[in-house]
Amino acid sequence: MVNALLVEGLSLHANGQLLLNNVSFELALGERKGLIGASGCGKSLTASAICGLLRPPLSIATGQIILDGRNILDFSKKEWRAVRGRHIFQIFQSPGTALTLAMRIGPQLIEAAEIAGVKNPKMTAIKALHDVELDENITEFFPYQLSGGMKQRVLIAMALILRPRILIADEPTTGLDVLTEYEILSSLNTMIEETGASLLFISHDLRVVRNVAQRTLVMHEGQILEETQVDMLMQSSYKHSKSLAKAAARLVHSC
Amino acid sequence: MIKYLLIRLASALPTLLGMTIVAFAIVSLAPGDPIEQELRAMGIVPTIEDLNALRAKYGLDKPFIYRYFDWMSRAVQFDFGTSIATGRTVINELKLHFPATFILAISALFGTILISLALGIAAVASNQNIASFLRALTVVLVSIPSFWLALILIYIFVFYFGWARLVGDGSLRDLILPVVTLSLGSGAALGRVVYERIRAEMCEDYVRLAIAKGVSPAKILLRHITPRIIGPLATAWTNALGALLGGAVIVESIFGWPGLGQLILQAISQRDFPIIQAYLVFMGLGFFVTSLIADIIVIITDPQLRRKNSHE
Amino acid sequence: MNNFSAKKANPLQKFIFNLKKHSGLSIGIIILFAFALISLSPLFITYIEPNKMDLLARLSPPSSEHILGTDHLGRDVLSRFVAAVPVSLGAALFAMVVILAISLPWGLIAGIMGGRVDAIMMRMADIIMAFPTLIFALAIIGFMGASLEASIIGVAAAWWPSNARMIRALVLAAKEREFVRAARLAGASDLRIVFRHIMPQILPPLTVIISLETASVLLALSSLSFLGIGAQPPTPEWGAMLNEARPFFNQALHMLLVPGLAVTLAVLGLNLVGEGLRHLLDQREPYKW
Numbered sequence: 001m002v003n004a005l006l007v008e009g010l011s012l013h014a015n016g017q018l019l020l021n022n023v024s025f026e027l028a029l030g031e032r033k034g035l036i037g038a039s040g041c042g043k044s045l046t047a048s049a050i051c052g053l054l055r056p057p058l059s060i061a062t063g064q065i066i067l068d069g070r071n072i073l074d075f076s077k078k079e080w081r082a083v084r085g086r087h088i089f090q091i092f093q094s095p096g097t098a099l100t101l102a103m104r105i106g107p108q109l110i111e112a113a114e115i116a117g118v119k120n121p122k123m124t125a126i127k128a129l130h131d132v133e134l135d136e137n138i139t140e141f142f143p144y145q146l147s148g149g150m151k152q153r154v155l156i157a158m159a160l161i162l163r164p165r166i167l168i169a170d171e172p173t174t175g176l177d178v179l180t181e182y183e184i185l186s187s188l189n190t191m192i193e194e195t196g197a198s199l200l201f202i203s204h205d206l207r208v209v210r211n212v213a214q215r216t217l218v219m220h221e222g223q224i225l226e227e228t229q230v231d232m233l234m235q236s237s238y239k240h241s242k243s244l245a246k247a248a249a250r251l252v253h254s255c
Numbered sequence: 256m257i258k259y260l261l262i263r264l265a266s267a268l269p270t271l272l273g274m275t276i277v278a279f280a281i282v283s284l285a286p287g288d289p290i291e292q293e294l295r296a297m298g299i300v301p302t303i304e305d306l307n308a309l310r311a312k313y314g315l316d317k318p319f320i321y322r323y324f325d326w327m328s329r330a331v332q333f334d335f336g337t338s339i340a341t342g343r344t345v346i347n348e349l350k351l352h353f354p355a356t357f358i359l360a361i362s363a364l365f366g367t368i369l370i371s372l373a374l375g376i377a378a379v380a381s382n383q384n385i386a387s388f389l390r391a392l393t394v395v396l397v398s399i400p401s402f403w404l405a406l407i408l409i410y411i412f413v414f415y416f417g418w419a420r421l422v423g424d425g426s427l428r429d430l431i432l433p434v435v436t437l438s439l440g441s442g443a444a445l446g447r448v449v450y451e452r453i454r455a456e457m458c459e460d461y462v463r464l465a466i467a468k469g470v471s472p473a474k475i476l477l478r479h480i481t482p483r484i485i486g487p488l489a490t491a492w493t494n495a496l497g498a499l500l501g502g503a504v505i506v507e508s509i510f511g512w513p514g515l516g517q518l519i520l521q522a523i524s525q526r527d528f529p530i531i532q533a534y535l536v537f538m539g540l541g542f543f544v545t546s547l548i549a550d551i552i553v554i555i556t557d558p559q560l561r562r563k564n565s566h567e
Numbered sequence: 568m569n570n571f572s573a574k575k576a577n578p579l580q581k582f583i584f585n586l587k588k589h590s591g592l593s594i595g596i597i598i599l600f601a602f603a604l605i606s607l608s609p610l611f612i613t614y615i616e617p618n619k620m621d622l623l624a625r626l627s628p629p630s631s632e633h634i635l636g637t638d639h640l641g642r643d644v645l646s647r648f649v650a651a652v653p654v655s656l657g658a659a660l661f662a663m664v665v666i667l668a669i670s671l672p673w674g675l676i677a678g679i680m681g682g683r684v685d686a687i688m689m690r691m692a693d694i695i696m697a698f699p700t701l702i703f704a705l706a707i708i709g710f711m712g713a714s715l716e717a718s719i720i721g722v723a724a725a726w727w728p729s730n731a732r733m734i735r736a737l738v739l740a741a742k743e744r745e746f747v748r749a750a751r752l753a754g755a756s757d758l759r760i761v762f763r764h765i766m767p768q769i770l771p772p773l774t775v776i777i778s779l780e781t782a783s784v785l786l787a788l789s790s791l792s793f794l795g796i797g798a799q800p801p802t803p804e805w806g807a808m809l810n811e812a813r814p815f816f817n818q819a820l821h822m823l824l825v826p827g828l829a830v831t832l833a834v835l836g837l838n839l840v841g842e843g844l845r846h847l848l849d850q851r852e853p854y855k856w
Contacts (some may be wrong), residue, residue, distance in 0.1 A: 051467055055458075085469030092467075097460040100284035102558060111478070115469045142558045155464075162468065281710050394591070394842060398835035400786050402793045403809060403827035406816060414817050485660035501701025505790050509813075519702075523709040523796055531709040539698045545696075 003066070004029045004198040005050070005088075005166050010043075010063030012049060012222075020045055021222045023063070027166065032192065032199040034209035034216030034230060037246055042222040043202045044093065049169045050200075051090045052080050067166075085115045089164035093171045095151035099143040105154055106139030112161045128157040131194070132187040149180035156187045163195045170202045185211045206233065206248035218244065263550060271543065275330070279323050282528050335533035340525040345533045347538045348518060353537075356503055356514030362430060363437035363499045368492055370442025375449025379457075380472070390450075396443035401502050405436045405509040421511065433506045441495045441502070448491050452484045486553035493549040497542050592843025606652040614646035617803050626819040636821040638811065644825050648657030651803040651826070656833060658719055658798070659785035663777065665723040666730050666784070673727070674734025678742065678755060679765070689735065692728035700725040701787060708796050715804070718797035722787050726780065733776050737769040744768065771848055778841030782834045789830050805830045 005027040012020035020042050027033055037043050048054050050065055052072065064071045072083060092098045100108060106125065113121035126136045132153040143151060152172055159167055169188060173181040187210060192199050203209050209216055210230050218225045218233070220240045228236060233245035300438075316326075329335070330374060335345035378389040412432060419432050453476070458463060465475045472529045507516035522530035616634075621641035629636045631808070635645040671676030677688040695703065704721035711717035741747060747764045773789035791797035800807060805826040 053463055053466060068379050081469050081471060083469075084467055090467045092460060092464060094460055098464045100461040100465065100479045100483075101477065102556070104558075107478075111470060111474075112468055158468070269690060270694055270697055273690070274697050277694055277698075278706075281706055336692055391591070394838050395831075395835060398782070398831050398838050399832070400789055400793075400806075400827070400830050402676070402806070403823075406809065406813070406823055406827070410816065410820070410823065497699035498701070500699045501705075504701065504705065505794060508794060519705060520794060520796070523713065526709070526712070528710065531706050531778065535698065535702065535706040538702045542699050543697050551837065 003027070003202075004031070004104055006064075006066040007046075007050070010046070010049060010065065011061040012045060012054070012058060012063075014057045014059070015062050019058070019222050020049070020179045023219075023222075025217050025224060025227065027198045027200055029165075030196050030198055031215075032201065032213040033227075034213040035202045035219060036204065036206060036216050037206055037219035038240070038244070041219045043204075043219055044170055046219070047090055047170045050166075050168060051084065051088055051239055053090075065090065085112065085162045085164065086117075087164055088166045088168070089159050089162050090168040090170060091152070091155045091159060091172050092207050093174060095148050095155060095172075096249075098155060099151055100147060101143055103142075103164070104139065105141050105143070105146070109139065109154070109158060109161060112158045116162050118161070123159055125157075129154075130161040131160055131190055132157045133183070142237055147180075149176050152176065152180075152184050153187050156184070156191050159197075160191045160194065164197055166200070167192070167197045168200045168202065171204070173203075173208055174205075181208065188212060204244075205251075206230065206244055207251060210248075259554060262550065263547065267543070267547070273325060274539045274543070275536065276323065278482065278532055279326055279537070280319075282532050283322065285317055288366045330536065335536075336529040338522075338527055338530050340522070340527045340530075346361055348530060349515070349533060349537060350513045352513065352518045353463045355512055356500075356507070356516065359430065359433055359437070359503050359507070359512060359514055360496065360499050362434045363441075363503070364492065364496050366434050366438030367442045367445060367495055371445035371492075374443060374446030375453065376476070378446070378450045378477075379453045380459060390447075393443045393447050393450075395460065396439055397447070399440060401436055401440055402505050402509060404439065405432070405506055407507070408432050408436060429510070429512070433510045433512055436506050436510075437499055437502050439499055445488075445491055445495055449484075449488065452487060456483055482556055486556040489552040489556075490546075490549045493545040496545050500538055500542065509555050583722035589843050589846060591839045591845070595839025595841075595843055596835045598832055599840060602652055602656060602833055602836065605649055606656070614649055615643040617650040618642060618801050619626060620699055626815055626822070629821055636819065638808070638819070638822050639815045644808075644821060647803040647808060648805075648825050648829055651805050651808065651829070652717075654798065654803060655688045655789060655792075655805045658715060658788050658804075659781055662719045662723050662726070662784045662788060663781045665719070666727045666780070667777070669723070669727040670734055673731040675738055675761060675765075677731070678735040678738025679761060681740070685735075689732070692731050695725065695728045696732070698725070700729075701790070704787065704791065707797070708791065713796035713799065715792070715798040715802065718788055718791040721790070722784055725785075726784060730776065730780060734769070734773065737772050738765055741765045741768040771844070773843045775841050775848065778837050779842065782837035782841065783802070784829070785837065803844065816849050 003026050007026070008024050010020055010023040020153070023042075023046060025033075035043050035046065045054075045058070048058075049060060052075070054060070054243065060073060063073070065073055067083065067087060072080070075083065079199050099105070106122075109125035109128065110121045113124045116124075118124045125139065129136050129138065134150060134153055134157065138146065138150070138154075146154065152189075172188065173184050176184065185208070188199075191197070192212075199212065201209055206216075215227060216230050216231055217227050218236070218238065218241045220238075225238045225241060226236065228241070233241050234249070235243070235244050292510060333346050335349075337344050338348055374389060374393060378386050378393075380388065409419075409421060409432070413421050420429070457480070461479060462475060465479050470479070503514060504516035506512065507514045508520055511517075515538075518530065519534050521527070522534070550554065618711035619642060621637065624633070624637050624641045626639055627633060627637045633643050633645065635643075635648065638644055638647070651799075673688060673692070677685040698706075703725040704718070707721035707724055708717045713718065742765065747760060747768075750760055750764055788797055789804070789806030789809075792804045793810045795807075795810055798804035798807045800811065808826040809823070809830075812819070812826070
């Protein structure tokens with residue numbers, strides 16, 4: 001199996017606190033993997049570290065993040081810029097504030113298309129909007145004129161345009177209603193199928209992860225506990241894995 | 256857009272009215288009788304009858320409201336009376352000195368904008384050491400009083416190098432040192448505003464997305480951040496004009512620049528009330544108009560506000 | 568986040584660590600402390616009488632007798648500088664007290680009452696803010712006659728509205744915090760909310776404002792004295808000293824440097840403290856690109 005991404009012994013601290021402790025995992029080409037854990041366990045930090053988006057006082061203590069055989073933690077700013085977008089892209093937790101408020105949707109998508117180096121940025125942007133089932137006239141809209149679900153789909157359209165080899169989706173459906181959640185997840189599936197990207201799907205909610213990935217990492221207090229089949233989580237020997245599975249099960253039953 | 260402008264103007268009317276009341280009230284409430292002082296200054300010791308007659312002649316015996324409306328009705332025709340000291344009409348005195356101050360203030364405003372952008376962007380773009388040096392430089396520049404800076408510049412450039420002259424004829428060459436004096440301090444102060452605005456935006460989620468997309472720093476600054484901060488910066492810059500107009504008084508006095516500042520300082524020492532009053536009104540109006548311009552820029556650059564106003 | 572391995576630092580260590588990290592703040596505090604010491608120093612050191620003229624020693628450069636030289640009337644520049652500390656800084660502090668005495672209740676009442684009261688109070692502040700501040704102060708001095716008192720009143724009259732606006736903004740932000748809203752819903756009285764919940768919250772940012780505003784008030788007052796319409800001779804005041812130095816500074820550079828540096832350092836100290844405190848309060852870090 002060929003690795004798309006290899007994270008080895010990643011530790012991260014801030015103000016003397018260890019926030020990620022020896023995190024290691026790999027993501028194969030075209031693989032979809034979940035990363036689950038309770039809020040504040042370090043999932044988003046892992047994502048930020050992989051995208052080089054840590055800001056002080058956060059800093060990486062040890063570890064490697066290998067992409068194409070090179071450790072991206074050693075990259076210069078310029079090298080990082082070349083990696084971002086086309087190789088690794090992230091869809092963030094809060095679609096409400098993620099898009100630039102003072103720019104229309106169109107230019108924001110076209111900017112991504114220019115970075116991806118496509119021939120016809122405008123057409124690419126419109127096609128991507130169609131792929132996530134959005135009308136092309138929203139290119140004229142400003143972010144505040146869109147609903148949260150629409151904004152998240154705009155971000156997925158952006159991912160479609162950029163065609164990254166690795167997409168990290170950090171709780172993309174949190175705070176959205178169940179119907180919108182379904183639409184987002186199917187857009188995301190479309191995107192992954194079309195681009196063949198590897199996906200790291202971060203969530204605290206096992207139900208959602210089950211929709212996009214078969215395998216998942218379980219994180220607890222800054223450490224990876226285990227990697228397992230999503231359906232096997234109930235039988236896990238780890239207390240925390242089990243409780244995550246149980247919480248999801250309870251929610252399904254109560255619906 | 257035009258509708259918004261009208262609404263904005265209408266809502267500003269009470270402020271304008273209030274400004275005239277304040278400008279008028281300061282005179283009326285001022286201690287000391289200008290007529291009595293003027294007569295004493297001329298070496299005449301007036302009798303009570305003379306005083307009363309003169310007061311009646313200038314309408315000073317009437318109630319406040321009456322005198323205010325009287326003053327206002329003449330003020331809207333640009334009739335601010337005559338200068339007690341020179342005997343010329345106030346409006347002529349203002350006209351005579353206004354151009355020099357206008358040129359000085361506008362040049363200083365441009366200087367301020369340039370310096371603030373240069374300092375602010377340099378601080379954002381540079382590495383930690385240079386950035387902290389620039390921050391330190393900024394704090395020092397902000398703390399130097401303009402009158403001292405002016406004297407030091409004179410010492411260096413007039414006395415030491417002989418590159419500039421102190422008693423000029425109001426030509427552009429003589430403008431350089433006054434403009435540098437005025438714009439260094441306010442440019443530094445606003446450079447900090449530019450820096451902090453950009454830095455605050457850099458903490459926002461949308462910048463994170465732009466970085467994740469792989470957008471270059473220059474493009475993030477120009478395309479994503481600039482539209483968000485240009486409105487607030489326009490407000491800050493025009494507010495700085497208020498400080499520049501005040502600072503112009505000091506700088507004009509030091510460099511002998513023949514502007515309104517010279518006029519007002521003379522008027523204060525001679526207790527020439529009509530001049531002081533008209534000066535206050537004019538400076539208030541000028542400042543008011545620039546704030547209006549800043550507000551329009553804010554509206555134009557904020558899509559949410561722009562839409563709201565075009566739909567109302 | 569959970570704390571796995573960090574050792575808890577005690578508050579004193581933390582404070583010292585913060586001072587090291589915030590060198591600007593420490594320098595500011597040291598400068599202000601030094602000025603306080605200088606203003607108290609006449610209690611322990613005998614200086615030459617600041618107004619004592621010695622026309623034979625006019626414009627003399629620094630010497631063992633006059634450490635910072637003499638001015639155009641042969642007065643000792645050092646003792647005039649020292650005697651000016653309580654005048655210049657005292658005037659600025661006094662003006663700031665007056666400004667706060669007006670703007671604090673003004674901003675608090677407007678912010679807490681809201682609605683029409685707020686609108687009217689802020690409109691009144693806006694009217695004065697519509698004038699350039701120094702020019703408004705100039706006008707007031709013009710009608711009162713030039714004196715240090717008039718310049719303090721003029722500056723206070725011109726400076727309070729912007730302070731009131733800032734304080735109101737702080738109150739509004741504090742009012743929106745959840746526990747204040749909860750206290751309000753629980754039926755706490757306005758007065759109790761002000762003193763128990765809002766004041767403690769606005770106090771830290773208020774110290775930032777006070778520090779920075781005192782700096783700008785000090786600049787304004789010394790400018791007015793420099794223009795000859797603030798402190799009047801022979802009062803030792805830095806701005807006035809510079810004004811007196813104007814015809815002579817080509818011959819006696821020390822007359823230009825001493826009072827100018829004094830104003831700059833005092834303003835710098837206040838600005839550094841204000842900026843440093845603000846930095847302490849806002850620890851958000853930007854994304855790196």
